[in-house]
Amino acid sequence: MGARFPFSAVVGHDDLRTALLLNAVHPGIGGVLVRGEKGTAKSTVVRALAALLPELDVVPGCRFGCDPAAPADCPDGPHGPGVERRPARLVELPVGATEDRLIGSLDLERALTEGVRAYQPGLLAAAHRGVLYVDEVNLLHDHLVDLLLDAAAMGRAHVEREGVSVSHAASFLLVGTMNPEEGELRPQLLDRFGLTVSVRASRDVATRTEVVRRRLAYEADPEGFAARWEAEDAALAARIVVARSRLASVALPDAELRRIAGICAAFEVDGMRADLVVARTATAHAAWRGADEVAEQDVEAAVRLALPHRKRRDPFDEPGLEEEQLDDALRQGEEAARETGDDPDGPDDGGPDGDGPDGGGPDGGGSEPPDGPLGSTSDTDAPGGAGSPERTHAPAPAFRARLLQVPGVGEGAPGRRSRARARTGRVVRPSTVDGSGLHLIGTLAAAAPHQAGRGRTGPGLELRGEDLRRSVREGREGNLVLFAVDASGSMAARQRMSAVSGAVISLLRDAYQRRDKVGVVTFRGREAVVALPPTNSVDAAAARLRALRTGGRTPLADGLLRARRVLEVERVRDPRRRPLLVLLTDGRATASGTGGDPVRDALRAAALLASDGVASVVVDCESGHVRLGLAARVAGALEAACLRLEELSADQVAGVVRAARAA
Incomplete structure (x- = not known):
């Protein structure tokens, strides 16, 4: 080498x-x-x-690399005399x-x-x-x-x-x-x-x-x-x-300590870890440049390295520091450094929690588009013909999403959503045919009754191949969560589409935390498109959904068939990752690529997905006092659970439930 x-x-x-x-x-x-x-x-x-x-002085033969000059509580101790040097x-x-x-x-x-x-x-x-x-x-x-x-x-x-x-x-x-x-x-x-x-x-x-x-x-x-x-x-x-x-002799003056506290307060970081890290980094920076005490330049260098990732409170916040934000924080730190008292606290407004100032709210049930678009507009096919504006909609505030799971036990793609057999996790039973690693208790229990017959007289156990037991472990897996989003004109009412976008953003945040792979299929007008191929970067999915355009007819069958093709490809590419299809629609099918009956084609496409064994959840986005229940028909063909949009919030549902179809 x-x-x-x-x-x-x-x-x-x-x-x-x-x-x-x-x-x-x-x-x-x-x-x-x-x-x-x-x-x-x-x-x-x-x-x-x-x-x-620098090279290290270690205790000879110590598996833990103990320092002879400062021996710690070591499992290999007590140590004898002698010193060994190694890199x-x-x-x-x-x-x-x-x-x-x-x-x-x-x-x-x-x-x-x-x-x-x-x-x-x-x-x-x-x-x-x-x-x-x-x-x-x-x-x-x-x-x-x-x-x-x-x-x-x-x-x-x-x-x-x-x-x-x-x-x-x-x-x-x-x-x-x-x-x-x-x-x-x-x-x-x-x-x-x-x-x-x-x-x-x-x-x-x-x-x-x-x-x-x-x-x-x-x-x-x-x-x-x-x-x-x-x-x-x-x-x-x-x-x-x-x-x-010289690190231990570097002084941290009170003025610089107040500067650090003022900057961290300006950034509204959570907890006190940031203050401690900035203080330690500034002290190390002063020692590195040979100074006797921490100065403003040390604090500024530390802030640039210690705070960018702590600004990221929401999974979809961009990491990093903007220069304007940094300058504002440094000015507040300068004011704090000049204070002579020891009362650095100011008003604590709490600040945003990563959701941003998005408007919206719960679906108010309106069915007609508002006056004027929320984003750019152009002409496209509308439910009643051409000429309806194409719109983008700001998502409603995100919420803590209800847990949606794939039924059964999977093969254990890394993650935290559905049950899975895994190499890590809790041991559920010993087995002679499958499992990961040796199940010690099961092996000893299998061997113990046969020791006399095997002629054992001394200490230890005589083991044979038939005694070995493996640990069957169960943990959590990540899934492929494929969102199929109806972006047609019937979904384009301001409150409804904002609520739908907010719900999908909330589900994406949940997918991020559970280490899922995500993809997005949208359908409107004459066809369905893969807005985002399956990826581990859920923030990319969030960006695509925030820019989602709506308007036109509802090619529901095409959306389901496109989702089926995406899942077929991913099944070959990543066979251990089980899919979960989340379909968000009001169930109105008004267009079909085959030229046949749109509703019948949509139900046939849903039945094909069900025959593939795809676990699905249908989110009924229909609103208003009069509901046709069309999404429930699609859910029936998919053999899927059907949830109302408001039922996606974990705060409105008692406990964590399984929402995918029964195994």
Whole structure:
């Protein structure tokens, strides 16, 4: 294996390099999340960082890398004398890692052969005092992300499982990388990362030329290329050591502490984690530049790295800081820094919760379009002929969505919606034919009655192949949620379409939190179109729906058939991910691509989806005092549950229910 690409040789990405170096100086900052498009050297920079970290003194033979000068409460202790020196480790956590691999588990070999309970450390132990790198962290199971973030925040890992109770030191520099096109992290998890940096390829020709030149030179001679940058990397490594040594002596004046509090208050961040991270980052920045106390420039540098992802309260908010917003916050921080008293509180208006100032409200039941369009207009086919305006509608405020599930038990695509067999999750039973991992209790119970007959006289158990039992685990899976949205003229009344758009946005937020893949099919006029092919980026789906145009006839059959084709393709592409079709319509079918009866064609298309075994939910968007119940007929043909629009709100339904059709 050749030398790693040198840290100093990376072109650009100044914010990323600064964030990584500050975390190397002060691991208590809480790690770095690197967001960026593919091919932007995210992994290259992170792997290069490990070579800059100083070598470690460790206890010889300790599996947890304990420091001889400050021995912790170690499962391998008490330790004897002696010191061993080794480089800091870069430990990579793969996307497919299990909980056992991350936090460790019972040492099965010793348990089965010696009859003792012994702990086998995981990757958290291996990463102690080094770097834990998680590529594609947004694709990692949520419960694994929670575990590693807890360990990073506390500096210790706690294991309570399979009769093992262990606590060990786990202090590491956590770095996660992700491509936002493949889905976002939940805001709750984003907040747990100390700093975040967005990287993108430069559009400057000279910069791009230099990137290619250096990469080709490295590939031609890795060792020689690394040697040319050795002095620069050595200088950075030495600077990290010096900054670490002076970190404890850097003062944080009260004026700068008030500045930090004023800025975080101006951003209306939730909780106090942001204030603490900014304070630690500013202190590390001051130590990095050799100062004795934190100054305004340190706070501003920290704010730019620590606050962008904490502004993102709603899943569909854009991450990042606008310069105007940052300038306003810095001005408020300046005012707070000048205060001489210790009463920095001001009015707490709560602020928006990510939903924005969208108008609308519950469906008021109107059936006629309002005077004047909400968006741009043009002529298209209307229910009664040509000439009706085409409209866009602002969504009504979003709400907490009711849980819609696919019935039965799936194969376990990562997620949090429907029941599934999985490699992680709770153990429901032992099995001899399927399962994941060894079911220890079941194996021992199967072997125990046969020990006398097998002639066992000493300690331990004699095991045979027929004794082995596997753990059948049940967890939650993500699904493909395909929205089929009726955008015809009969849906175009202002309150109705705004309510429909608000409901779909609410369901999309729920899909985001449950790690679903989503797609959108819309139908109006003469045909149905795939507005968004199935993707993990639900914010892209939200953007398409906010720009949804309405008007024209209702080709309901074409919409259902187009949805069926999308699901057929996805069944081949991603067979483990079970689909859930959510059809939002008033049930009025007024057009058909075949030229036949629109209603009969729509019911036939619905029956085809039902014969495919597609779990479906029909959301009846009909309003007004007189209701025709047409959506219920479509639901019957789909063998689907039929919900009223207002029944999608979890706050209006007691408990969490299954709304998909019965298995």
